[in-house]
Amino acid sequence: MTTYDLLITNARVVRPGVDHTERLDIGISGGRFAAIEPRIDPAEAAEVVDAGGLLAFPGVVDAHQHWGIYNPLETDADTESRAAAQGGVTTGLTYIRTGQYYLNKGGPYEAFMPEVLERAGSRAFVDYGFHVAPMQRSHIHELDLLVDTFGVTSFKIFMFYGSHGLHGRSADQSSFLMTPEGETYDYAHFEFVMRGLQATRERHPDIADAISLSLHCETAEIMAAYTAMVEEAGELSGLAAYHASRPPHSEGLAIAIASYLAHETELPAINLLHLSSAKAVEAAKRMAAAFPHIDFRREVTVGHLIADVETAAGVGGKVNPPIRPRSDVEALWDAVADGTIDWVVSDHACCRAEAKFGDPADDVFLAKSGFGGAEYLLSGLLTEGPRRGLSYARIAELASWNPAQRYGLWSKGTIAVGYDADLALVDPQQSFVVRAADSPSAQEYTPFEGMEHTAKVRHTFLRGRRILRDGSIVGPPTGRYIARPVSAYPADTHGVAGRTAASRE
Numbered sequence: 001m002t003t004y005d006l007l008i009t010n011a012r013v014v015r016p017g018v019d020h021t022e023r024l025d026i027g028i029s030g031g032r033f034a035a036i037e038p039r040i041d042p043a044e045a046a047e048v049v050d051a052g053g054l055l056a057f058p059g060v061v062d063a064h065q066h067w068g069i070y071n072p073l074e075t076d077a078d079t080e081s082r083a084a085a086q087g088g089v090t091t092g093l094t095y096i097r098t099g100q101y102y103l104n105k106g107g108p109y110e111a112f113m114p115e116v117l118e119r120a121g122s123r124a125f126v127d128y129g130f131h132v133a134p135m136q137r138s139h140i141h142e143l144d145l146l147v148d149t150f151g152v153t154s155f156k157i158f159m160f161y162g163s164h165g166l167h168g169r170s171a172d173q174s175s176f177l178m179t180p181e182g183e184t185y186d187y188a189h190f191e192f193v194m195r196g197l198q199a200t201r202e203r204h205p206d207i208a209d210a211i212s213l214s215l216h217c218e219t220a221e222i223m224a225a226y227t228a229m230v231e232e233a234g235e236l237s238g239l240a241a242y243h244a245s246r247p248p249h250s251e252g253l254a255i256a257i258a259s260y261l262a263h264e265t266e267l268p269a270i271n272l273l274h275l276s277s278a279k280a281v282e283a284a285k286r287m288a289a290a291f292p293h294i295d296f297r298r299e300v301t302v303g304h305l306i307a308d309v310e311t312a313a314g315v316g317g318k319v320n321p322p323i324r325p326r327s328d329v330e331a332l333w334d335a336v337a338d339g340t341i342d343w344v345v346s347d348h349a350c351c352r353a354e355a356k357f358g359d360p361a362d363d364v365f366l367a368k369s370g371f372g373g374a375e376y377l378l379s380g381l382l383t384e385g386p387r388r389g390l391s392y393a394r395i396a397e398l399a400s401w402n403p404a405q406r407y408g409l410w411s412k413g414t415i416a417v418g419y420d421a422d423l424a425l426v427d428p429q430q431s432f433v434v435r436a437a438d439s440p441s442a443q444e445y446t447p448f449e450g451m452e453h454t455a456k457v458r459h460t461f462l463r464g465r466r467i468l469r470d471g472s473i474v475g476p477p478t479g480r481y482i483a484r485p486v487s488a489y490p491a492d493t494h495g496v497a498g499r500t501a502a503s504r505e
Helices: 073-086 109-120 143-150 173-177 187-203 220-233 238-245 248-265 278-290 302-306 326-337 374-384 392-406
Strands: 006-013 022-029 032-037 048-050 055-058 060-065 089-096 127-132 154-158 212-216 269-272 295-301 343-345 423-427 456-462 465-469
Touching (some): 055 392, 060 073, 060 295, 060 343, 060 374, 073 089, 073 109, 073 374, 073 465, 089 374, 089 456, 109 127, 109 143, 143 187, 154 187, 187 248, 212 248, 220 238, 248 269, 248 278, 278 295, 278 326, 295 302, 295 326, 302 343, 302 374, 343 374, 343 392, 374 392, 374 423
Parallel strands (some): 006 055, 060 089, 089 127, 127 154, 154 212, 269 295
Antiparallel strands (some): 006 022, 022 032, 055 423, 423 456
16 A cells, blocks of 8 residues: 555755755645655655656645636636646636626625536636625625635725726726616725625634735726826827826825725725736835734736736737836836735736727727736746746745735645645746747737746646646646635635635644
């Protein structure tokens, strides 16, 4: 009888908080790391994989994706989870809400979430969970239901939806959001969501650390005014025009408003999503100093770190908030390096070409917002990060450990005994040129087309099972819905029925 289901030998193990890599063998049993030692006898394992000195990173926890936004959820769960696995992602947290896009329906989450779970089903190649946005007043009364029944512990507010739709100005908010007649999606609603979520935290003291609110911080009124100015002037085009139409101070103002509302409502767990500019970072730091009792976490996307308005491949790079000029990119890297940024995500939102581009195709204001990128998350960090002094351990914190800790995925995010055996084997010296045609995503283009990355994910393992071999997806989908929070040593993480009381280890 063997001790391990799988033994990975000769790996250079990268772990958050450990400044050096160690050449170790990794024994896996029952989907978890069972032993990590300098040498483990291969005779003790049913299967042996020689890592050949490749880096072993914790499986990436991509905490910001959008499955089902432009394609059916069941389609994205398949194709876009393949793209995630190609990038070393083993867990994806995807945003979901009522209204246009996603399931294209309103109503209560009690009826909405079962359909979400059924559509995603057993189609994903990576583990996954959902963040949920309370879009209408009645959703605030469903927060406990979402936590207790569906294992959702993270929630979202889209601050710019006041006078903007997903892609630009929108005069018909209720139709876009599919909210009840007479209700508005505005600062008052945001306040009441915060009050409701804090009440839910107080009713769940044992798992309160896992319950948080994330905010997309842009100011609708500022964007509406600047969009009109940019279009009237007609001097800018492409991504430069879109950047100017959603100026950085719009982010900063929204961050200040969100932070004061968190202070007013005594909600201490706030995540500031996809900061894209120097002004956004400055505002986030000022608010942290002003309200030290609030536990702010700050996020950036790999897209905002590796592309700017000049280097992104055209209008396909339209996203909210916009890709910015190089000076903002460098400011984001400074914030990553000094510890201001807590994690890096993809904001993956597959939008096929026939849906993405308007007529004419080069009009950025007619294009839809968002693009894929999970397949480049780890390689992008490993290409640019070390050039800027980031250690492998810091990259593991940004890509895996920190988001797992914040979002109640406490069985994930590191390579240690008892944790889910999620890992990526990476060659830090294998360069490749980004080509959309090489991705399993259904998206036919990428704003990163032609960029050279100097590290490549070779193999990805989910709970000890290989899902990527030499860059290609293998086997049937085995990703599971993860109801949160889960403890670091879960008895079962196979879904809602397997939830355990969570506690930090």
